[in-house]
Amino acid sequence: MCYESLLNGEATERSVRELLRQERAAALRNGLAAAALVVAVLVADGATAPLVAGLAVAAVALGAVLHQAVLLAGATALRVRYRLGATDPAAS
DSSP: OHHHHHHSSHHHHSOHHHHHHHTHHHHHHHHHHHHHHHHHHHHHHTOOHHHHHHHHHHHHHHHHHHHHHHHHHHHHHHHHHHHTTOOOTTTO
16 A cells, blocks of 8 residues: 555655555555564574563564554655655546
């Protein structure tokens, strides 16, 4: 969904706040996927439950923040490109 927002021109038309709000659910899904991987690796390695829980929470947060950071960086790059006179991605 993040990639679609950048491709369909929404990144140059909508406010950054709206884009981030729209992508919140997708960001959380990415964080949960990261947490699932972390849990699988730590459980296979025999880590303790508190360590697994703590790192899973950190993985959810980091995955969500990274998703939003990539969206923000992409939207910023498109806005700069559009302001420098390049064609609007929605028109192509």
